[in-house]
Amino acid sequence: MNWQQLLSQARIRWQRFMYGRNGADQLTVFVLTIAVFMALIAGVFRLPYLQLIYYAGVFWALYRTLSRSLVKRRLENQFFLHQTRKMASWFRIQRRIVGDWGTHRHFKCPNCKQRLRVPKGKGKIKITCSRCGEQFSRRS
Ligand SMILES: [Zn+2]
Incomplete structure (x- = not known):
């Protein structure tokens, strides 16, 4: 054997x-x-x-x-x-942000707090919230 x-x-x-x-x-x-x-x-x-x-x-x-x-x-x-589902989802989001380092930035909608992900390095851009339609500009 x-x-x-x-x-x-x-x-x-x-x-x-x-x-x-x-x-x-x-x-x-x-x-x-x-x-x-x-x-x-x-x-x-x-x-x-x-x-x-x-x-x-x-x-x-x-x-x-x-x-x-x-x-x-x-x-x-x-x-x-x-x-622990809230904590678990927070960890998932943090891991995603770290994984996106260098390619994407994450913002929170000032109106509804929805998390939004945009490509990095496009200068100042206008972001439209996918949930509530709120528009705001940020440096990407
Ligand atoms: Zn929104």
């Missing part, structure tokens, strides 16, 4: 083990991220009690990943996504 067969056998075993379990969802990834962040802070500032939050977070993430109560875990995840 070569290592590739071993690997695929391990994968099948893993899939069988994870069958009917929740797996890692967004809430679990978020909890793990916070936990690792806490561990880093605990290490840098020598705060041992913060390390407890790290262990609690890892334990909870593991519990959720291996849990067979799929409905409960899904509801928790949905609740989490609902609570």
